[in-house]
Amino acid sequence: MITQEMRDLRMHPAASPVLVASPAATHCVEVADHCGVPHHRSGDAVYPTGTTDVSLRRDGNVPIRFTGYLVYQENTQWNDGTGAFDHRIALYRDQAGVVYAALELIPSRIVPLRPIYWAQSIPETHVLDDLLDNWCRNVVASGLNPDRPASLQDARSALHSMTAHSLRVAKPDTERNNTCLQ
Amino acid sequence: MSSMMEQAQTEPSSQGAVAQFSQSAPVKRIKRVGGRPLVFEGSELAMAMSYTPTLPYWYETNLYRTTDNRFVACVRLFYVSADEQDTARAWECATLEEAIEKHENYDAAVDVRLTMDYASHDFCAAEMAAHALDIRARAKGYREHYASLIGEFLHDLDAPS
Numbered sequence: 021m022i023t024q025e026m027r028d029l030r031m032h033p034a035a036s037p038v039l040v041a042s043p044a045a046t047h048c049v050e051v052a053d054h055c056g057v058p059h060h061r062s063g064d065a066v067y068p069t070g071t072t073d074v075s076l077r078r079d080g081n082v083p084i085r086f087t088g089y090l091v092y093q094e095n096t097q098w099n100d101g102t103g104a105f106d107h108r109i110a111l112y113r114d115q116a117g118v119v120y121a122a123l124e125l126i127p128s129r130i131v132p133l134r135p136i137y138w139a140q141s142i143p144e145t146h147v148l149d150d151l152l153d154n155w156c157r158n159v160v161a162s163g164l165n166p167d168r169p170a171s172l173q174d175a176r177s178a179l180h181s182m183t184a185h186s187l188r189v190a191k192p193d194t195e196r197n198n199t200c201l202q
Numbered sequence: 203m204s205s206m207m208e209q210a211q212t213e214p215s216s217q218g219a220v221a222q223f224s225q226s227a228p229v230k231r232i233k234r235v236g237g238r239p240l241v242f243e244g245s246e247l248a249m250a251m252s253y254t255p256t257l258p259y260w261y262e263t264n265l266y267r268t269t270d271n272r273f274v275a276c277v278r279l280f281y282v283s284a285d286e287q288d289t290a291r292a293w294e295c296a297t298l299e300e301a302i303e304k305h306e307n308y309d310a311a312v313d314v315r316l317t318m319d320y321a322s323h324d325f326c327a328a329e330m331a332a333h334a335l336d337i338r339a340r341a342k343g344y345r346e347h348y349a350s351l352i353g354e355f356l357h358d359l360d361a362p363s
Contacts, residue, residue: 021246021248021249021250022247022248022358022359022361023246023247023248025245025247025267026247026248026265026359027359075357075360075361077353077354077356077357078353079346079349079350079352079353080306080345080348080349080352080353081306081353081356082306082356082360083353083356083357083360085360129254129255129256130255130256131256132254132256132257133254133257134252134254134257134346134347134350134351135350135354136346136350137350137353137354137357
């Protein structure tokens, strides 16, 4: 519950909500058709029509806020026998070209776990790999039922396949323009 | 769940009782762990709660604004079990940012309860190590639970109304 008085106090300009994929999707991969920022001949960047104010929720911290657009997202749903988990990975770019990664694990109501949100900027592609590795070890491993190692393996392999795709999408402009949307 | 559920009692303002038509805010009294209750006159600005049906405890965070334009940050921990004692921690702050920082910097590991009297037991090294691991795991659980709530709270603060 956030009162209007509180919002007024924050004096924050109106921001659009986080881009959220349909929770009904059990497996959904989206690569936006604007991975590479097009430029006019003058050199000015022309940002995609999907550019919006983005606020990435993250546990224990203020959200990361920027104006940018969704580059890539993948939603998966796991069930480890004790309950279902919605998992989402998304990549964004801001107007300065900085890439941000957002990771979410949303347990169903019967799972004794709070939803987990991570987000951080990705200055180098190896940072995304490290982030996903930490996510696998600290979140996926603790979130899923340890008595069901098969589901953990599935989750890990799914995340690592995402990593490969994510890294390809998040490459610098010069490289990405050659590889993205192939 | 103990009587700490009533820790934020709203009391009728004495000024309001005298001046029938005055617009004074209600007096709030927050019972605090290890300290005097925090009593102030003001209104609640924001609240978030981490209640999850399958977990034995949940947190509630509150932000208040006092009538003298100060801010109160409050973190409450509630237990489902009637045998457990709920707790509340509250701080009065000069600015809103300071109050938000109190929420951000709260270390939920302080809420881990030691259920064993370690002084009265003789532990071998392996037992001690096992207990240490258990305490670390519980501290991690409380921290992650609280971090999830405060992340939601801070995110909602900036979301459009």
